[in-house]
Amino acid sequence: MDTAVANSFPQNSALNFAIAGKLITGPGGIGRTWIIKWNNSQSVISVNFGKTKFLVSHGYIQLKAVNAPGLGFRIEATNWLRLHDEYLYGIAEVPSSWPAAALQSQVIASRTYALMRMNSIKKACDCHVYNSKYDQAFVGYSKEGEPRYGHLWKAAVDATAVDAGSGLAITINQLPVSVFFSSSSGGMTQRAVDVWGTDIPHLENVADPWSIDPAVNKNYASWTKKVSQKVMAKAFGFKDVIEVRLGERTATNSVLNVTGVSSDGKSKTLPVGIFKSAVKMPSSWFELITLN
Incomplete structure (x- = not known):
């Protein structure tokens, strides 16, 4: 059976579903896909997966046995x-x-x-x-x-x-x-070519003075980030890092690349996106890195 459709159930009913191989077992049937609808537009439906609860009110719920890469078949709940x-x-x-x-x-x-x-x-x-x-x-x-x-x-x-x-x-x-979109821009949005290397005509520099106004953006108008030696070394793949150099900058003064130097003379330059992700930096708009 490819699709199993549940019968009508009274309000506040609890419907239980479980994966069974490539299919899903549910109230009174088994199938690969289940559709759950409700008549009252004011209803709020609770979809529970273990300790996770998700509330929906609009559309309908589809439960489908999906073969996820590396995970095998599992129930995927989709709110259409x-x-x-x-x-x-x-x-x-x-x-x-x-x-x-x-x-x-x-x-x-x-x-x-x-x-x-x-x-x-x-x-x-x-x-x-x-x-x-x-x-x-x-x-x-x-x-x-x-x-x-x-x-x-x-x-x-x-x-x-x-x-x-x-x-x-x-x-x-x-x-x-x-x-x-993002919560802060450092004072000006970036051009697409500076972020991804590909020019997208409508994604250009736009002034955003509110991002650097402490009265509006007290958390990120200016900020300080402490990064441990262990995390910094791991970012560059070195045993340690004795120097960090900031490379080219964009028109908005954001850093484009960062170079790390180890005590044995090795150096490596990382695109700022990779560096930022590795050390959990909130932005590519920063001025100075001092190693302790």
Whole structure:
């Protein structure tokens, strides 16, 4: 059997599913795919995996036995949603307490991001986008259901609607474009060519003075990061590091590459993206590294 459809169940019912080889066992049947729908649009459904609980209210839930690379068959739960509004109600990239214009800007960026990924299915999850940092932070009903501020985020999504079936997005020649967002920029956004080595015309330097205003961004207007000798040595693949040199810089004064030197005279230059990830640096915008 390829698909098993559950019968009707009373409100507050608990439905249990388990993987059985390449199939999923559930209430009264077994199949590779289960579809779970609910009639009341105000319902909140709790999807539980062990100690992890996920709340959903819109669309429907698909449970599918997916052969994930390196993991074998497992149950993959996917919340199928309308992209232009239902999916966005659950996006948790910014605080819902932010001003309406900021929330609406995030909605438009998130909608555009998702549109760019609508033409491909990820094999590992049988979905278009993950609900994590690998795509966008999606927390389902927990976002719009937030105490005090959740309704503000939902209102921002609704405010960017064009009609009942579409919403505002960022396009060039009527096609969605690649969009990216972060919590801070160091005073100016980067050009795509400086970050990934590939020029993307619409991703250019844009001034962001708020990122370096301590009154607005107290955590990252300026910052200090302590990195241990052990972590620094591991980043370069050396037994130790006695000197770190900052290389070329972009037009925004962000570092492009970093060179490490060991006590036995070895040196290695790393692209700043690799270095930053290895030592958990919050940004490529930094001035000086002093070794203790």
